[in-house]
Amino acid sequence: xxxxxxxxxxxxxxxxxxxxxxxxxxxxxxxxxxxxxxxxxxxxxxxxxxxxxxxxxxxxxxxxxxxxxxxxxxxxxxxxxxxxxxxxxxxxxxxxxxxxxxxxxxxxxxxxxxxxxxxxxxxxxxxxxxxxxxxxxxxxxxxxxxxxxxxxxxxxxxxxxxxxxxxxxxxxxxxxxxxxxxxxxxxxxxxxxxxxxxxxxxxxxxxxxxxxxxxxxxxxxxxxxxxxxxxxxxxxxxxxxxxxxxxxxxxxxxxxxxxxxxxxxxxxxxxxxxxxxxxxxxxxxxxxxxxxxxxxxxxxxxxxxxxxxxxxxxxxxxxxxxxxxxxxxxxxxxxxxxxxxxxxxxxxxxxxxxxxxxxxxxxxxxxxxxxxxxxxxxxxxxxxxxxxxxxxxxxxxxxxxxxxxxxxxxxxxxxxxxxxxxxxxxxxxxxxxxxxxxxxxxxxxxxxxxxxxxxxxxxxxxxxxxxxxxxxxxxxxxxxxxxxxxxxxxxxxxxxxxxxxxxxxxxxxxxxxxxxxxxxxxxxxxxxxxxxxxxxxxxxxxxxxxxxxxxxxxxxxxxxxxxxxxxxxxxxxxxxxxxxxxxxx
RNA sequence: CGGGGCGUGGCGCAGUCGGGUAGCGCACCCGGCUGGGGGCCGGGCGGUCGGAGGUUCAAAUCCUCUCGCCCCGACCA
Numbered sequence: 337x338x339x340x341x342x343x344x345x346x347x348x349x350x351x352x353x354x355x356x357x358x359x360x361x362x363x364x365x366x367x368x369x370x371x372x373x374x375x376x377x378x379x380x381x382x383x384x385x386x387x388x389x390x391x392x393x394x395x396x397x398x399x400x401x402x403x404x405x406x407x408x409x410x411x412x413x414x415x416x417x418x419x420x421x422x423x424x425x426x427x428x429x430x431x432x433x434x435x436x437x438x439x440x441x442x443x444x445x446x447x448x449x450x451x452x453x454x455x456x457x458x459x460x461x462x463x464x465x466x467x468x469x470x471x472x473x474x475x476x477x478x479x480x481x482x483x484x485x486x487x488x489x490x491x492x493x494x495x496x497x498x499x500x501x502x503x504x505x506x507x508x509x510x511x512x513x514x515x516x517x518x519x520x521x522x523x524x525x526x527x528x529x530x531x532x533x534x535x536x537x538x539x540x541x542x543x544x545x546x547x548x549x550x551x552x553x554x555x556x557x558x559x560x561x562x563x564x565x566x567x568x569x570x571x572x573x574x575x576x577x578x579x580x581x582x583x584x585x586x587x588x589x590x591x592x593x594x595x596x597x598x599x600x601x602x603x604x605x606x607x608x609x610x611x612x613x614x615x616x617x618x619x620x621x622x623x624x625x626x627x628x629x630x631x632x633x634x635x636x637x638x639x640x641x642x643x644x645x646x647x648x649x650x651x652x653x654x655x656x657x658x659x660x661x662x663x664x665x666x667x668x669x670x671x672x673x674x675x676x677x678x679x680x681x682x683x684x685x686x687x688x689x690x691x692x693x694x695x696x697x698x699x700x701x702x703x704x705x706x707x708x709x710x711x712x713x714x715x716x717x718x719x720x721x722x723x724x725x726x727x728x729x730x731x732x733x734x735x736x737x738x739x740x741x742x743x744x745x746x747x748x749x750x751x752x753x754x755x756x757x758x759x760x761x762x763x764x765x766x767x768x769x770x771x772x773x774x775x776x777x778x779x780x781x782x783x784x785x786x787x788x789x790x791x792x793x794x795x796x797x798x799x800x801x802x803x804x805x806x807x808x809x810x811x812x813x814x815x816x817x818x819x820x821x822x823x824x825x826x827x828x829x830x831x832x833x834x835x836x837x838x839x840x841x842x843x844x845x846x847x848x849x850x851x852x853x854x855x856x857x858x859x860x861x862x863x864x865x866x867x868x869x870x871x872x873x874x875x876x877x878x879x880x881x882x883x884x885x886x887x888x889x890x891x892x893x894x895x896x897x898x899x900x901x902x903x904x905x906x907x908x909x910x911x912x913x914x915x916x917x918x919x920x921x
Numbered sequence: 922c923g924g925g926g927c928g929u930g931g932c933g934c935a936g937u938c939g940g941g942u943a944g945c946g947c948a949c950c951c952g953g954c955u956g957g958g959g960g961c962c963g964g965g966c967g968g969u970c971g972g973a974g975g976u977u978c979a980a981a982u983c984c985u986c987u988c989g990c991c992c993c994g995a996c997c998a
Contacts, residue, residue, distance in 0.1 A: 365947065365959070366933050370991045390990065443997075460998090494922070494996055508998070560998090569997080755998055792998055826957060862958035869958090880957060890957090 353841055353851035354819070357829065361398050362386070363867050373567040375798040376499025378810050382870045391496025391504035395794075398871070401818040403507070406539060406793040407486055409815065410509050413535045417527040419482035419511050424464050426488050430454035432463045436769045443491040457490040462766045462788055465512045469784060470772035476516050479774060479784070480524055484511030486793070498567055500794045501754060507794060513787040514767075516774065521761055521785045525557070528759050528789045532561055536756065539796050540813020542803055544751075546572045547582040548758060549654065558760040561791075562753035563799035570755050573748045575741035580748075585654050588731050589739035589748050591646065591699035594626040599704035600718035603685060608715045612680030614647040617715065621706060624648075629696075629705040629719065631682035633666035633674070638693070640666060640674055644684055645697040646705075649733035656732045659695060675710045683707030684725040685716055696727035754799045757791040804895075810872030811895050814919035819852040820844075821911060822873040824864045826880030829855045837879040840889075843908035849915060869894070874918050875911065893918065 363383040371377040379385045384399030395403060411421065430446070433439040433456050440446075445457035458464070465483060473479065486509045493504050500506075513524035529545070536543045541563050548560040560583055562572055573587035574580065582588070611617050618625055625647030632651050634641045641660050643651045657663065671679050674692060684694050684707060700721050707719045721727060737750045764783040767773070772784045797816065804811040814820065821844055827833040834855065841851045852873065854864050861880070868876050878890045888901035891911060895918070902910045 364932070369933065370927085372992070387990090489998085491997075495994090497992080502997080506998080510998095758998070790998065795998070824957090860958085860960065861956065862960075865958045867959085878957070882957075 353845045353849075354853065355838075355841075356852055356854045357856045359398075360396065362396065363870060371499060373498040373501060373802070374805055375501065375567060375801040378801050378805055378870070379499055379798065382810055382872070385500060387499075391493055391502070393500055393503060398818050402797045402812075402816055403793050405816045405818075406796045407507075407509070409535055409538045410486070410791060410793065413531040413538075414482075414484050414509070414511060416534075417482070417531045419484045419531075421485060422483050423485050423487060424458075424461050424468075426458045426490070427455050428458060428464055430456050432467050432770070436463055436766060438463065443493065445490050445492050458487070459489055459491050460508075460788075460790075461485065461487070461510060462512070462762070462786075463770065466766040466770045466772050466786065469512075469514055469767070469786075470770050473514055473772065473774055473784060476774055476776050479514055479516050480520055481514040482511055482524060482527075483514075484509060484789075498569075500798050501567060502569065503794075506792060509791040509793060511789045513789070514772070515785045515787075516776065516782070517785055521763075521787055525759060525761055525787050528787070529559070532757055532759065532789075532791070535791065536561060536563075536796070538815045539800060540804070540815045541756070541796065541799055543756065544572060544574060544578075544581050544753065546574070547586060548760075549583060549585045558758065560755050561757035561759075562751075563756050563796075563803065564751050565754045565799055565802035566752055567798075567802050568752040568754040570753050572751050572753050573735045574751055575743070575748055576746035577741075579745040580741040580743050584735055584750065585652075587735040587748075588742050589735045590742055591649070591733075591736075591739055592626070593702060594624050596627065596703040599720055603716040603719045603724050605709055605714055605716055607713060608681070609713045611713070611715070612678070617706065618647065621717075623706060627703070627705060629683065629700060629707045631684065631708055633671050633679070633682065634660065634663045635666050635670065636660040636663040636693075640670070640691070641693045641695060642682070642684060642687060643695050643697075643732055644700060644707075644727065645733045646699050648736060649697065649699065652732055652734045655730075656695070659728075659730060659732070660693070677708065677710045677712050681708035681710065681712050681714060683710055683716060683719065684727060685719055686710060687725065689726055694725065694727040695732060696721055696729050697733045698729045698731050699733060700727075701729055754795060754802065755792075756795045756799055757789075759789045760787060762786040762788050805872070808866070809870035812872045812874065814874045814915065817873045818871065819873045820849040820915055821851045821875045821877060822868045822871065823851060823853045823877045823879060824861070824868055825853060825855050826861045826864070826878065828857065832884050833879050833881060836884055840877070840879065840908060844911060847908055847912045849912060875915055877911065 361383045364381045367377045368380045371380060383396055385393045385395055387393055430439050444459055447455050449455055489508045490505050496503050515521040515524055544562045545559050546562055548558045571584040573582055573584050608620055611620050614625055614628055614630055617628055628647035630645050630647050632643045634643055643656055645651055675682050704718045704720045706715055706717045709716045735748055737748060739748050741748055763785060767784040767786055773781050774784055775781055800813055800816060801810050823837050823841060825834060825837040837853055841853045844851045872894055874894055876892045883889055887904040889904055889907050890899055890901055892899045
């Protein structure tokens with residue numbers, strides 16, 4: 337499911353070529369002190385962005401070219417599937433958000449206008465677009481519709497970080513589909529999935545599509561588009577063959593069973609003085625973690641819960657939350673009151689299931705385990721689920737690298753990723769409360785079935801930097817580079833070389849390439865080369881005194897650093913040929 | 922919101938422990954040399970040390986409060 341480029345054709349609209357002299361292009365020699373992520377460091381150093389405040393960035397003219405190329409690709413591919421661009425306000429009346437119960441969310445910026453009317457700043461636009469749909473779409477004849485916009489969104493992030501990767505104000509492409517029923521939604525969803533594959537391929541990213549969390553509110557399906565990067569905040573689990581891929585928030589796997597040996601006919605007590613952790617217990621018993629059971633006490637609204645996973649696993653917060661709702665860890669005093677022992681010696685045997693809900697991870701269904709005996713310093717061996725204690729079984733564990741994919745496609749690897757997009761079957765989550773309904777051919781009223789689909793253009797750009805850079809700077813994929821060709825002029829603009837470089841820029845532009853000509857006066861050649869490497873356009877052409885009068889012209893590929901020398905005669909066509917060769921791989 | 926770190930010319934930093942006239946590199950300005958990988962020589966401009974209050978003869982340095990930014994965690998596109 338991953339893309340490796342291709343589709344490198346420059347996106348419309350053609351935005352022209354630049355002479356660099358006099359342009360605002362604030363490069364930086366040193367890494368900014370507060371930047372950690374590669375994309376953060378390089379986007380600042382290459383003069384693409386400047387920070388205003390935490391999570392608030394200004395995009396420079398040259399940075400904007402990249403963003404606009406990403407957006408142009410998005411527009412082409414959205415239009416191709418028949419989606420229609422519109423634009424909605426960033427500021428909304430609070431009442432609409434109250435209708436769906438989303439007024440007052442922590443990340444929501446809220447304000448009042450001069451008349452004291454409560455307003456919110458857009459985190460997203462489901463409410464607004466559904467409000468319009470409710471007024472305009474009445475009949476099955478009006479459906480399906482797909483509407484999209486590229487618009488500023490604001491979220492009061494608790495922790496902005498990593499430059500443009502996690503910010504409080506950002507541009508997002510979001511589309512919304514309106515359909516008569518689930519099969520129709522499925523078609524809209526698949527159309528978006530195809531568009532997204534083309535978009536991320538054209539942007540030159542390596543990416544995965546993974547199953548994602550639909551949240552506790554339901555929704556019938558969702559996928560996220562993930563660009564692998566160590567700067568990523570998310571983690572996906574993926575099989576070697578790639579047929580299984582999911583966000584770790586819902587990833588499942590087949591745990592690898594250890595050699596259990598024969599179980600004793602009944603649990604046997606043994607003393608474990610001073611043992612309080614799985615690591616200590618493993619060392620003490622000489623058993624691998626997979627033969628130990630870890631008991632975790634949680635407190636949900638409905639009461640205490642004993643969650644049991646194997647020693648090598650962790651209780652997965654979200655998975656357990658699906659079962660028990662909001663919860664917290666039990667206090668030590670509560671644990672002692674309910675179990676008669678400290679957290680280091682807990683276990684399910686003998687626990688009153690009517691007072692304490694017991695949930696065991698499904699990996700415990702086979703084998704026999706060492707558990708706490710609910711007496712300090714005492715454990716039990718040979719504990720068997722179903723024989724020695726009763727528990728609900730469910731998948732409540734985190735996935736571990738090396739476990740088997742559930743579809744049998746091999747061992748799981750965990751990959752850090754940047755989320756660059758998502759597609760989500762909303763169903764009637766918004767159409768119901770906002771009254772978006774249509775009449776079918778029999779005059780029956782139904783709620784409109786919706787989907788929503790997002791992409792963060794700046795994240796696409798930052799992910800491209802994360803995936804494409806070297807020690808000298810950015811290595812843009814051809815599809816979204818700020819320019820296709822970077823001409824380094826060594827010498828004055830008013831010289832034979834200068835005039836040649838200018839003419840070459842014109843020729844290349846006429847062939848459909850976007851060119852930046854570094855005609856800045858009084859800069860050392862070395863500075864121009866260094867900054868060209870930093871900016872990372874796919875091709876660099878050097879025009880200097882060696883070039884004229886007879887050539888050759890030196891052309892260098894940024895990615896491979898390969899230099900080729902081409903004759904002056906037909907140079908523009910030859911450069912275009914090189915560019916096409918790069919862009920199609 | 923919990924934990925940690927940092928705020929000193931435009932940028933990167935030293936000076937803070939052990940109070941005593943604010944320093945370095947780069948950038949910038951002027952002159953010259955240079956001109957294919959952030960070049961060289963000479964001469965300059967520029968900060969009152971995030972902010973407020975306090976201690977002291979004296980505060981970048983000590984104390985209190987406060988603002989901002991970064992990183993880890995929790996949370997999220």
